[in-house]
Amino acid sequence: MNDSEGSAVALLDAPDVVRAIESQDVAITRDTLESKSKYFAGSETSEKPMLAKLLQFHVLAGIWKQDTSMLSLSSEKYEHPAYLQILSLGPDIVTALLEDLLKTHDDWFDALSRLTGEDPIPPQDYGFISRMAGHWELWGRRKRLLR
């Protein structure tokens, strides 16, 4: 087992991670993570760090949502340490952000803009969360990041 594979397995087994994954606010189940782990285990070495990032994203996203769902201003949500850690994962997680946005309508708009350098939302749709998500969905499809 190389380092990246080892870190992914360690992530899966860490008790606090399992707890976060099993909490209601985490958008991905342990089963899904394990199946992804098996998929990546048989793939190229270069994809294994990606698995670790994906796992980190889902765990951090769960923590962020749980801690900030009651906050009234997105600008405060964006200051949470878990959110800043998510940004530090870089553009590799953009597809995961898009998928979670479309599934939950949680506020990934700022993260998507920061990680892609793009802003597909016209000002007249600012605040209309469904429409904003729709603009990012179209962008994701154009970029072939979403099927």
Next chain:
Amino acid sequence: MTIRNTSKKDPGYNCFAWAAGDDTKWWEPGGRKYWPLPYPRKVDVAAIEAAYATLGYIACADGTLEPGFEKIAIFAIADQPKHAARQFQNGVWTSKLGSDEDIEHDRVAEFPGLVAIRYGRVARFMKRALPQGASPPQVTPPHAPGSAQNRPPGSP
């Protein structure tokens, strides 16, 4: 304080929208969100007050029930706005908790525990006269997100 959940979780709108009677969008003075005025340079209680003034609200002394008036309360910590609530005509208040649920609460000044830590205290009360003959809901009816009910006349 008696608190009752009155809706499901909905990230489509927040407390500042809900206090304005709008359950169709997220109100925030910045960050690609809806705001009825140009985004202010400083996000403070005065900026929130200015937004509600566009709907006809004026500052008032307290949250005491006044027949014929609709009131809102703006919560803040050190002049940083954290929350807003709206009063029904029976004196009960309604709040949207971030991207979570709507609640009803019988008092406005005493949120318990974590909620109080997050939202602080009421920094400003505002009121506006209800249109004559208007009969706003006494309690929050079950509503679908995006419905127009509770939206004040002339609101976006």
